Amino acid sequence: MSDIQYLPGKEPHPCEYRMIFKNIDRAGWDPSIDCYLNDGGYEQLKKAIKMEPQAITNEVKASGLRGRGGAGFPTGVKWGFIPPNNTKPVYLICNCDESEPGTFKDRYIVHQDPHQLLEGMIISCFAVGAHTAYIYMREEFPEAATIMEKAIEEARAKNLVGNDVLGSGFDLEIYIHRGAGAYICGEETGLIESLEGKRPYPRIKPPYFPAALGLYMAPTIVNNVESLCHVKHIIEMGGGGYAQLGVARNTGTRILCVSGDVQKPGYYEVEVGKITMGELLNDVCGGPKEGRTFKACIPGGSSAKILRCDESFTIGQGDAEQSLSFFDIPMDFDTIAACGSMAGSGGVIVIDDSRKISWILNNLNSFYAHESCGQCTPCREGSMWMKKISDRIVGGHATPDDIQTLEDVAYQIDGRTVCAFGEASSWPVEAIISKFRDELTAETSEDNDDLSEEAKIQLQFISQ
Ligand SMILES: Cc1cc2nc3c(=O)[nH]c(=O)nc-3n(C[C@H](O)[C@H](O)[C@H](O)COP(=O)(O)O)c2cc1C
Numbered sequence: 001m002s003d004i005q006y007l008p009g010k011e012p013h014p015c016e017y018r019m020i021f022k023n024i025d026r027a028g029w030d031p032s033i034d035c036y037l038n039d040g041g042y043e044q045l046k047k048a049i050k051m052e053p054q055a056i057t058n059e060v061k062a063s064g065l066r067g068r069g070g071a072g073f074p075t076g077v078k079w080g081f082i083p084p085n086n087t088k089p090v091y092l093i094c095n096c097d098e099s100e101p102g103t104f105k106d107r108y109i110v111h112q113d114p115h116q117l118l119e120g121m122i123i124s125c126f127a128v129g130a131h132t133a134y135i136y137m138r139e140e141f142p143e144a145a146t147i148m149e150k151a152i153e154e155a156r157a158k159n160l161v162g163n164d165v166l167g168s169g170f171d172l173e174i175y176i177h178r179g180a181g182a183y184i185c186g187e188e189t190g191l192i193e194s195l196e197g198k199r200p201y202p203r204i205k206p207p208y209f210p211a212a213l214g215l216y217m218a219p220t221i222v223n224n225v226e227s228l229c230h231v232k233h234i235i236e237m238g239g240g241g242y243a244q245l246g247v248a249r250n251t252g253t254r255i256l257c258v259s260g261d262v263q264k265p266g267y268y269e270v271e272v273g274k275i276t277m278g279e280l281l282n283d284v285c286g287g288p289k290e291g292r293t294f295k296a297c298i299p300g301g302s303s304a305k306i307l308r309c310d311e312s313f314t315i316g317q318g319d320a321e322q323s324l325s326f327f328d329i330p331m332d333f334d335t336i337a338a339c340g341s342m343a344g345s346g347g348v349i350v351i352d353d354s355r356k357i358s359w360i361l362n363n364l365n366s367f368y369a370h371e372s373c374g375q376c377t378p379c380r381e382g383s384m385w386m387k388k389i390s391d392r393i394v395g396g397h398a399t400p401d402d403i404q405t406l407e408d409v410a411y412q413i414d415g416r417t418v419c420a421f422g423e424a425s426s427w428p429v430e431a432i433i434s435k436f437r438d439e440l441t442a443e444t445s446e447d448n449d450d451l452s453e454e455a456k457i458q459l460q461f462i463s464q
């Protein structure tokens, strides 16, 4: 990788390990197929297409790759859920909705290295037996859609997509499907409904696990853009070779998108778990802004529970028990989960001491209240109530009781909704209240009127 030149000012940090982002901001690089082929592109497809499909799945399982879209579910295991006696068509969907606030990696892959994604997708389709694949692209990525359309046509012209891929007898069509711009279209079953031309109401799981009952009720593999790119590298390195990167159960590399109150926000690809939160924020991202200190961090996209930068965590059991400060946390799925949050989509949102936590809370609540699809009552009503209460806190109208009510509403959402959006909206509230209760309470007053202006108007109507 040392011979690669990057654009001035865009050079990777020495702590980075660029694999998926190898070509991002590379000097002389363009997204054309010729550029990609000159760099050894599609060689892994040529290798994979001669393998048994099951052998590819086995390599992906051996690699330990975990999905980069949010849940961190093992990719090879997911592929193995396609029913063995299936007689229906199998579909593969690339999730390019990238709607989780704080996450901005998939767009760069599609903009600058579309053929890496296509190569990963074609290999994945061959492995799972899919002859039709879709790239579900969020509405806000118009340029990405144009780039990807061009890339597909370039690949078709080279017999990498279409009938009889590379003379193998394998047929594959890849279509772009533009979303209409909704966060819930990133949730895989909402995405599938949207792809079928319907309102994106998520489906209940079970029974609608996409690998068994997905698009048109046929087996469907939904994977994130970054996850699918990794498949190409797994073929190149072998599953075992790939698993040498990162740490146990948290293999490979991942792209962390750092935003907020750091000197150098941006995207950084690192070996999973090989870098700590402190190294990421202080060394790679240059530390806090002038005269500021780090206050809190949301480590995996806005749905992840907030962590205080001054807290410490006890993780593991027995001899493996250890105490970690916030800055000691290795950036891997399991440790971040053990610390009570999640690595999620890799969107690391940093908050310094200039920010009021009530503002963060209200910003998150506004997003979730706006984006709830409205299918289930606890989420539809709860997300709106949470926003109304945090509106009152930031507006200086809340009483201390409001904090308790807010917490109660959040806990009433958990586990009572069709999809994980419910928890995505309630977890941030629960975590912010549990970690910043004093700061929030300080913004309330017993003297405040207990009722919002809207509630007062409603009461007037009732009493008339
Ligand atoms: C509310 C919600 C929004 C989501 N948005 C995205 C998204 O924008 N992109 C994505 O890849 N996954 C998103 N996911 C996760 C997908 O449902 C699914 O787990 C993922 O695409 C699977 O790919 P992976 O296994 O490669 O991570 C979202 C999940 C939820 C609950």
Ligand code: SF4
Residues within 6 Å of the ligand: 184, 201, 202, 371, 372, 373, 374, 375, 376, 377, 379, 380, 417, 418, 419, 420, 421, 422
């Ligand atoms: S949890 Fe929210 S987003 Fe998910 S189906 Fe229910 S209302 Fe829709």
